[in-house]
Amino acid sequence: MLLKNEIVNIEITDITDEGNGVGKVDGFTVFVPGTAVGDKLRARLVKLQKNFGYGIVEELLSPSPDRIDPDCSVYRQCGGCSLRHISYEAELAIKENWVVQHLRRIGGITAPVLPIIGSPRQNGYRNKTQCPIRDDGQGVRLGMFGKRSHRVIQCTDCKLQPAHFEQILQTVQDFCKEQHISIYNEQNHTGLLRHVYIREAQATGETMVCLVVNGNELPHSDILIKRLTACCPSVKSIVLNSNTAKTNIILGKTCKTLWGKDHITDILCGVKIDISPLSFYQVNREGAEQLYSIAAEFAGLTGNELLLDLYCGAGTIGLSMAHKVRELIGVEIIPAAIENAKQNAKNNGITNAHFICDDAKGAAAMLKQQGLTPDVIVLDPPRKGCEPEVLQLVADMCPQRIVMVSCNSATLARDLAVLQTLGYQTVNAQPVDMFPRTSHVETCVLLSHKNS
Ligand code: SAH
Numbered sequence: 001m002l003l004k005n006e007i008v009n010i011e012i013t014d015i016t017d018e019g020n021g022v023g024k025v026d027g028f029t030v031f032v033p034g035t036a037v038g039d040k041l042r043a044r045l046v047k048l049q050k051n052f053g054y055g056i057v058e059e060l061l062s063p064s065p066d067r068i069d070p071d072c073s074v075y076r077q078c079g080g081c082s083l084r085h086i087s088y089e090a091e092l093a094i095k096e097n098w099v100v101q102h103l104r105r106i107g108g109i110t111a112p113v114l115p116i117i118g119s120p121r122q123n124g125y126r127n128k129t130q131c132p133i134r135d136d137g138q139g140v141r142l143g144m145f146g147k148r149s150h151r152v153i154q155c156t157d158c159k160l161q162p163a164h165f166e167q168i169l170q171t172v173q174d175f176c177k178e179q180h181i182s183i184y185n186e187q188n189h190t191g192l193l194r195h196v197y198i199r200e201a202q203a204t205g206e207t208m209v210c211l212v213v214n215g216n217e218l219p220h221s222d223i224l225i226k227r228l229t230a231c232c233p234s235v236k237s238i239v240l241n242s243n244t245a246k247t248n249i250i251l252g253k254t255c256k257t258l259w260g261k262d263h264i265t266d267i268l269c270g271v272k273i274d275i276s277p278l279s280f281y282q283v284n285r286e287g288a289e290q291l292y293s294i295a296a297e298f299a300g301l302t303g304n305e306l307l308l309d310l311y312c313g314a315g316t317i318g319l320s321m322a323h324k325v326r327e328l329i330g331v332e333i334i335p336a337a338i339e340n341a342k343q344n345a346k347n348n349g350i351t352n353a354h355f356i357c358d359d360a361k362g363a364a365a366m367l368k369q370q371g372l373t374p375d376v377i378v379l380d381p382p383r384k385g386c387e388p389e390v391l392q393l394v395a396d397m398c399p400q401r402i403v404m405v406s407c408n409s410a411t412l413a414r415d416l417a418v419l420q421t422l423g424y425q426t427v428n429a430q431p432v433d434m435f436p437r438t439s440h441v442e443t444c445v446l447l448s449h450k451n452s
Pocket of ligand 1: 281282310311314315332333334337359360361380381
């Protein structure tokens with residue numbers, strides 16, 4: 001019988017999809033964060049449940065060959081880069097295995113999983129940061145929430161973000177101190193500034209700074225505008241987002257442009273893309289180009305197809321394939337994203353694309369009702385995956401091929417299993433690492449109709 005605070009010897013044999021090392025002590029499973037397969041260590045048991053427990057490293061007796069220096073001062077507190085202590089090569093193998101295990105175990109999918117494609121960049125790849133700002137009485141802190149907590153860790157130089165974000169974050173933080181800007185307090189739901197949200201369009205360098213406030217105004221914003229535009233000429237848009245709700249959701253529904261443009265423009269797969277603060281946009285642009293080219297290959301387009309892009313965001317996947325189809329229809333629930341998608345089609349002279357702002361289920365039902373028969377359907381749902389009704393409607397429209405793109409291989413596996421029962425066979429799965437150093441991985445899957 002193991003006891004809390006007991007020190008045990010353990011060898012790490014696996015890594016969970018949350019990035020925790022796993023080992024056994026007398027047959028009992030123990031999870032140890034920050035470890036690597038092959039580590040031999042002494043761990044203190046900090047939490048015990050009936051069938052498993054959690055430990056923390058007390059002493060590393062013999063390190064795994066996969067270990068590297070985590071090279072970030074807040075790595076332990078932050079928890080964002082749960083794989084930063086492991087070589088990138090080992091990380092890719094771990095992620096490929098997660099996808100294989102999820103597809104096999106959750107979905108019963110036996111289709112081949114192709115060797116994972118790594119990200120061109122392992123640091124500085126993120127084109128977006130959303131930093132909470134808080135004051136716990138010891139001064140204003142701007143950075144990230146700690147692991148499983150809402151305590152802000154001061155960090156303006158996250159290794160995953162572009163280098164110039166640091167100066168922007170520092171400028172905002174200094175401005176808040178100097179101008180005595182009130183800082184949001186989650187417990188009391190008081191105070192003004194909640195988050196600093198920055199986006200960069202990597203191909204053009206255009207940068208957007210969005211200040212999320214619990215209110216409708218930011219006092220002395222003219223001073224901040226002057227400073228931001230002076231210190232960082234790539235800033236082309238400064239936006240105020242109002243979020244007055246008592247919620248963990250970062251962004252509110254309304255935005256006001258304080259200075260410059262209301263969007264920034266990136267180039268993705270040769271297509272100019274306008275990005276508004278509220279529109280979804282892939283965080284790793286170069287990774288997204290790799291992902292979309294796989295999706296295009298899987299879609300097997302010849303120029304005659306009707307392509308339906310469900311969960312289309314700002315239209316990016318579909319628009320990157322528009323020149324290879326007869327007609328493109330995109331569906332997305334966020335109005336600002338659909339506005340972007342329409343504008344993006346226009347800006348690129350794409351005339352064979354239509355966009356519908358609706359819930360995927362409602363739109364799919366309507367399109368089916370109208371007798372639409374897409375040749376290919378692309379599905380790129382949020383992390384929770386597709387609703388069963390959406391999968392049923394997709395199958396009812398009887399496309400020859402379905403291309404599924406997902407950042408959560410567990411819900412992907414579940415949805416593939418449903419599609420298999422609806423007449424679609426999984427042909428191939430291609431993991432693409434869009435999120436180096438973190439415990440996330442993207443997968444693109446080709447399904448084909450069993451009769452085609
Ligand atoms: N394909 C896009 C966006 C993928 S992210 C790209 O690659 O950039 C998933 C998108 O689904 C988000 O834009 C989100 O707003 C949208 N979404 C979430 N729930 C939805 C629903 N029920 N119906 C339609 N779209 C939805």
